[in-house]
Amino acid sequence: MGSGHMPIGRRELAKQAKRERIMTAARELFTEHGVGGVTTQQIADRADVAIGTLYLYASTKAELLIMVQNEKFAAAIDVGLAAADAVDKQGVLEPVVALIRPVVECVREHVENGRTYLHELVFGDPVEPYRHEGLALAGRLEDGITGLLTHDDHIEAADAATQARVITAIIHLSTTATVYLHRSDEAVIADIRDQIHATLAPHHRAA
Known part of the structure; x- marks a missing residue:
């Protein structure tokens, strides 16, 4: 009997190869010049595809950026979850910081790209596939932050999700606000840590 998997046809393989070339070209050009310094035509040229073909995979430059950044964002979350799991669980602050550290570094790897990515996620069409x-x-x-917060005996399970939303808002503001752009990653992470500590403190005082 067969394995149950249908072999991938030549057309599908060709489509996958084109998508990968487009992704690679967009990733390289966004890293080299920032999203504002790149055109879709430049991406198509580097990927060696016609501009019409590129638009079959992403209809705008913003969608191309989201495609690229989604991969980085997913990898950063994976790294953060593993790091949080490895931290001594006496308290939740340090595991939460361990989780968000690679995410902050991902967003700030190229500040223009990171800021544009988060802006597109927040204000773009939520039903667009890449968004x-x-x-x-x-x-x-x-959800990862929520799960960590539930290990704190002073935080009610019903409050953990709300608290996680507050923390993600802190991350968003601290990584995108113009006033913080000159800071190093370590300074930003330290400031986020202090803000998270302050948001958790009332729960501990009330206990």
Whole structure:
């Protein structure tokens, strides 16, 4: 008997190869020049595809950026979840910081790209497939923070999800606000840590 898997046809393989070339070209050009310094035609040229072909995979430059950043965002969440799991669980602050550290570094790797990515996720069409995927990743991060907060005996389970939303808002503001752009990653993470500590403190004082 067969394995039950249908072999991938030549057309599908060709489509996958083109998508990968487009992704690679967009990733390289966005890293080199920032999203504002790149055109879709430049991406198509580097990927060696016609501009019409590129638009079959992403209809705008913003969608191309979201495609690229989604991959980075997903990888950062994976790294953060593993790091949080490895931290001594005496308290939730340090595991939460361990989770968000690679996410902050991902967003700030190229500040223009990171800021544009988050802006597109928040203000773009949520049903557009790549934005929908990005929002699902944001939800995964929030769920990860929620799970860590439930280990704190002073935080009610019903409050953990709300607290996680507050923390993700802190991350968003601290990584995108113009006033913070000159800071190093370590300074931003330290400031986020202090803000998270302050949001958790009332729960401990009330206990």
